[in-house]
Amino acid sequence: MAGHHTIIIIGLVLFLSLDSTLSVIPEEEKYPSFWNNKGKQALHKALDLKPNVRRAKNIILFLGDGMGIATVTASRVLKGQLKGGNGEEYILAMDTFPHLALSKTYNVDQQMPDSAGTGTAYQCGVKANYGTLGLSASAQRKNCSSSFGNEVKSVLHRAKMEGRSVGIVSTARVQHASPAASYSHSADRNWYADSDMTSADLKAGCRDIAYQLVHNTDINVILGGGRKYMFPNTTHDPEYPSNKGSRSDNVDLTAVWLRDRENAKYVWNKDQFDAVNPEKTDYLMGLFEPGDCRYELDRNHKMDPSLTEMVEKAIRILRRNPKGFYLFVEDEYCCYDTGGIGFPKR
């Protein structure tokens, strides 16, 4: 929640400080002809729009988690004001997309949904229950045995089955609900590592999300946060040595992932990330924080790549597949969890 508020606060500060200098209304906006012309242009653009019937080779799905209409409006105003305007008139790149739609985001069992149920809906095509990942609504949250036989397959999985390269990039933990809905089937979104589960659930055969990340769909590019769920609880974090991994099964999942793949690299800081040659790498896992990555304003530029840099590297690796690729990209706006290292000072 901290970052969501940060964005809005910045918007408000700008309103206040720029208010006296910015109350100049552009002259042309006073005349009906200005708005009538804008209306005509919009109509012509809509009428000229031809359906694109070609088959897409590559798909990139961008998801702003927590990015509701109010957040988009705040971003538009801020960007426009930083460019010297009043703000509202600014046009974001996504405002120019030819097709726009709104969706109903409820979960089957709850009006106010969560990222697990909604991630399942938009990635697997099936509305689901609150807090469950990659499962139909026949499964109940936290009920391990109810998950068996109710798994639903994601677009990422289907793309891989058709021979495409696939990737996930997130500024949250890569085991967080939105990305996890593309590769895991879990009765609870909070089953990040085995230590988050009961021994009864483990005995019944349910697996934690980090385990599923390396054992389910073969994913070519995995970039984001979430280091701690991959390492034994005796392994010190390389960046924050007083922190340790959270696995009780004594398994290093990054080693398992590397062992089972060729031309694969695991990196955890920006220097290592920058050194990866995308032309010679078929698999890349980069985990830059124990929990979620920091917000862009708080990012350590020496240690962690930006979302833009992660997406660019991912595309360079994935696009080498002649059959095409599927990439899921999440920018986390809502729920920040550093994974035990505390919140950065401002």
Ligand SMILES: *[C@@H]1O[C@H](CO)[C@@H](O)[C@H](O)[C@H]1NC(C)=O
């Ligand atoms: C868990 O799910 C199983 C299988 O659907 C069901 O038989 C069982 O009653 C459920 N347990 C609880 C506590 O609801």
Ligand SMILES: *[C@@H]1O[C@H](CO)[C@@H](O)[C@H](O)[C@H]1NC(C)=O
């Ligand atoms: C670490 O994992 C072991 C099992 O491998 C377990 O016995 C122990 O309680 C765990 N330690 C912590 C601090 O969770």
